[in-house]
Amino acid sequence: MKQPIFKFAITVAAFCIMALGCNNSQEESNTKQYSEILSGEEVAVLTDAPNVPPPITRTHPTKVIVTLEVIEKEMEMMDGVKYNFWTFGGSVPGKFIRVRQGDVVEFHLKNNPNNKLPHNIDLHAVSGQGGGAAATFTAPGHETQFTFTALNHGLYIYHCATAPVGMHIGNGMYGLILVEPKEGLKKVDKEYYVCQGDFYTKGAYGESGLQQFNMDKALKEQPDYVVFNGKVGALTGDNALKAKVGETVRLFVGNGGPNLVSSFHVIGEIFDNVYQEGGCVANHDIQTTLVPAGGSAITEFKCDVPATLILVDHSIFRTFNKGSLGMLKVEGAENKTVFSGQQDDRIYQAEGGASQTMPEGPVVAEKALTKDEKIAQGKALYTSICQACHQADANGINGSFPPLAKSDYFASDPNKAIRAVLHGVSGKITVNGKTFDGIMPKQTMSDGQIASVITYVLNNFGNKGGEVTAADVAKQRRK
Amino acid sequence: MVLCVYSMSAQPAVAGKGMATIKGGSYLPLYSADTQRITLRAFNMDIYPVTNADYLLFLSKYPEWSRRKVKSLFADSSYLNHWITDSSFNNNIMNSPVVNVSWFAAKKYCECNGKRLPKVAEWELVARSNEKSADASKDKEFNQWVLNWVSKPTAKVLPNVGTTFKNYYGVYDMHGLVWEWTYDFNSALTTGESRGNSSLDNTFFCGGGSFDSKDINNYASFMRFAMRSSVKANYCVPNIGFRCVK
Numbered sequence: 243m244k245q246p247i248f249k250f251a252i253t254v255a256a257f258c259i260m261a262l263g264c265n266n267s268q269e270e271s272n273t274k275q276y277s278e279i280l281s282g283e284e285v286a287v288l289t290d291a292p293n294v295p296p297p298i299t300r301t302h303p304t305k306v307i308v309t310l311e312v313i314e315k316e317m318e319m320m321d322g323v324k325y326n327f328w329t330f331g332g333s334v335p336g337k338f339i340r341v342r343q344g345d346v347v348e349f350h351l352k353n354n355p356n357n358k359l360p361h362n363i364d365l366h367a368v369s370g371q372g373g374g375a376a377a378t379f380t381a382p383g384h385e386t387q388f389t390f391t392a393l394n395h396g397l398y399i400y401h402c403a404t405a406p407v408g409m410h411i412g413n414g415m416y417g418l419i420l421v422e423p424k425e426g427l428k429k430v431d432k433e434y435y436v437c438q439g440d441f442y443t444k445g446a447y448g449e450s451g452l453q454q455f456n457m458d459k460a461l462k463e464q465p466d467y468v469v470f471n472g473k474v475g476a477l478t479g480d481n482a483l484k485a486k487v488g489e490t491v492r493l494f495v496g497n498g499g500p501n502l503v504s505s506f507h508v509i510g511e512i513f514d515n516v517y518q519e520g521g522c523v524a525n526h527d528i529q530t531t532l533v534p535a536g537g538s539a540i541t542e543f544k545c546d547v548p549a550t551l552i553l554v555d556h557s558i559f560r561t562f563n564k565g566s567l568g569m570l571k572v573e574g575a576e577n578k579t580v581f582s583g584q585q586d587d588r589i590y591q592a593e594g595g596a597s598q599t600m601p602e603g604p605v606v607a608e609k610a611l612t613k614d615e616k617i618a619q620g621k622a623l624y625t626s627i628c629q630a631c632h633q634a635d636a637n638g639i640n641g642s643f644p645p646l647a648k649s650d651y652f653a654s655d656p657n658k659a660i661r662a663v664l665h666g667v668s669g670k671i672t673v674n675g676k677t678f679d680g681i682m683p684k685q686t687m688s689d690g691q692i693a694s695v696i697t698y699v700l701n702n703f704g705n706k707g708g709e710v711t712a713a714d715v716a717k718q719r720r721k
Numbered sequence: 722m723v724l725c726v727y728s729m730s731a732q733p734a735v736a737g738k739g740m741a742t743i744k745g746g747s748y749l750p751l752y753s754a755d756t757q758r759i760t761l762r763a764f765n766m767d768i769y770p771v772t773n774a775d776y777l778l779f780l781s782k783y784p785e786w787s788r789r790k791v792k793s794l795f796a797d798s799s800y801l802n803h804w805i806t807d808s809s810f811n812n813n814i815m816n817s818p819v820v821n822v823s824w825f826a827a828k829k830y831c832e833c834n835g836k837r838l839p840k841v842a843e844w845e846l847v848a849r850s851n852e853k854s855a856d857a858s859k860d861k862e863f864n865q866w867v868l869n870w871v872s873k874p875t876a877k878v879l880p881n882v883g884t885t886f887k888n889y890y891g892v893y894d895m896h897g898l899v900w901e902w903t904y905d906f907n908s909a910l911t912t913g914e915s916r917g918n919s920s921l922d923n924t925f926f927c928g929g930g931s932f933d934s935k936d937i938n939n940y941a942s943f944m945r946f947a948m949r950s951s952v953k954a955n956y957c958v959p960n961i962g963f964r965c966v967k
Contacts, residue, residue, distance in 0.1 A: 354874075355959045357874055358871060380951065382959060383799055404951075405943045406947075454872065
């Protein structure tokens with residue numbers, strides 16, 4: 243649902259310190275007084291994804307001490323698939339850092355003594371050489387320090403920038419730092435941290451065991467994995483994000499890359515506000531927003547109805563074949579006006595069933611099959627054609643699709659089954675004492691195929707056996 | 722404790738290991754233009770990296786390099802901090818490469834044994850060989866093997882020397898155990914920023930992304946250069962050891 247668009251009419255002039263700020267929360271700023279005099283000192287609260295540190299309530303800048311430890315460690319990329327990740331803080335993405343515009347950040351980078359390599363950090367929130375990369379170039383077992391002032395607010399990626407940069411990022415060395423505007427962000431009910439990354443492994447997607455980094459695939463930009471928060475399934479099932487109907491949700495979305503640009507989309511929701519590229523201008527009513535590699539976006543939306551919202555990279559093969567799928571479970575009362583759910587499902591038959599009939603070609607005489615061959619062919623046909631309605635166990639679905647298992651409908655006369663497949667069934671029928679009143683469309687199969695599938699059904703699912711020939715089917719077809 | 726600790730009183734088991742002859746050749750650093758090809762004369766290189774036992778023997782002759790007595794200018798506070806005391810360490814690392822030694826200490830060790838630290842070019846020349854060939858730098862499988870080792874954190878207990886492969890020259894463990902000090906380790910990079918546009922040597926500073934580098938795909942090699950440039954001569958790092966040449 244739409245939030246009322248910001249009232250830009252409210253003047254910012256009242257707050258002389260807001261020259262660079264966005265009017266993210268004017269209600270609050272009307273009642274607060276801000277100071278730009280640096281005072282105090284605090285240690286930053288850092289969180290692992292999908293959690294976000296609490297909003298900053300300070301009305302003045304302070305000195306913030308941030309300490310990140312680089313840890314190289316084996317973790318799972320997917321259940322059963324291991325990978326040597328290089329991390330900021332022990333997980334992928336790295337710890338979420340939250341400071342306020344004007345804060346003076348004293349940054350410490352520790353390189354764990356067990357690490358193989360030197361590392362550093364380039365924070366896109368830093369104005370200065372390399373974003374701090376050279377200043378934090380750190381050998382294993384060492385710690386470096388530098389200080390920067392958070393001049394610009396926004397949501398920024400940080401990453402390792404040690405040669406070879408692509409491999410350091412490709413092994414998971416990225417995260418987000420949020421610099422809040424002086425007046426803070428508008429209050430929301432839930433905030434989450436979602437960061438996409440692409441990974442390049444020796445084995446194909448899903449190949450189990452310890453997988454090594456594959457440089458060829460990285461150079462060709464052909465990842466095996468594209469994931470949110472460092473692992474396939476990091477945001478699904480029990481790990482799904484949660485919210486209640488009526489709550490507003492803010493997603494801090496990052497994309498570490500190293501290569502791919504994300505078409506970030508939440509299936510079943512519309513972003514009321516998107517701060518594109520993590521900047522301060524809000525766009526509204528957005529379906530999909532681009533998140534550049536080494537970039538970010540802030541998306542906000544109100545959860546109107548209960549649903550499992552699906553977070554995806556809408557470059558959609560990545561979602562269904564490479565892992566970029568997350569979930570946000572919204573619980574609460576239905577609102578049938580906003581979304582009714584399915585109201586009806588009818589069979590749609592194109593007029594005369596023409597579209598389901600293949601154009602007639604020369605008739606190729608089918609080879610007569612043995613009973614066993616028929617059953618084998620029939621099984622394949624059942625699986626691909628019949629099973630969708632009559633189910634794998636042939637018990638059908640009560641009230642919709644009649645059972646074929648132990649069926650009394652065709653027990654005494656297999657021709658009834660042949661006719662059902664040949665011509666379809668419409669209207670009330672009774673099967674095993676239960677009434678069904680639907681439509682089964684006619685099926686476009688050859689006489690031999692129909693003979694096979696019915697022979698298969700007759701000899702399975704507790705039916706009493708028997709055999710149907712192509713000639714039997716041809717006879718019924720002529721009727 | 723006594724049983725599992727190797728100390729000055731015991732005899733080093735692997736003293737006096739031999740050297741292999743490297744017949745020399747030419748080496749083109751990955752950051753250089755063709756005209757900067759380096760020609761190397763023949764030299765001898767230690768077959769194995771220096772072990773903890775070797776180093777203990779050195780300290781028995783040169784106690785001024787023991788943990789307690791070493792000048793802080795020459796070694797930071799991590800110097801030999803994996804040892805139990807100044808002259809003892811856990812028995813299971815006796816034949817593992819010695820680490821947590823500074824460049825100054827490594828250089829001194831070699832000099833006291835009538836040898837010297839290898840130059841980067843010498844080290845890299847030997848390091849590009851695999852079991853069969855003197856120059857496997859274009860061998861994809863070899864490069865991936867090295868890269869795989871580089872990708873893993875350092876083992877909790879370093880394996881013994883001689884447990885990786887014997888290369889074309891008969892030298893072991895150039896890859897797969899520890900990084901190694903070189904005499905001119907800090908001559909290639911002057912900054913930890915691997916992407917900047919330094920006028921000094923901008924083909925190298927671009928790290929894995931420079932169009933000008935000779936071998937932009939040799940990531941393992943880039944990592945060695947990055948590693949070398951991240952340290953100073955007094956640093957003692959848990960995965961840097963050394964070997965000598967003459």
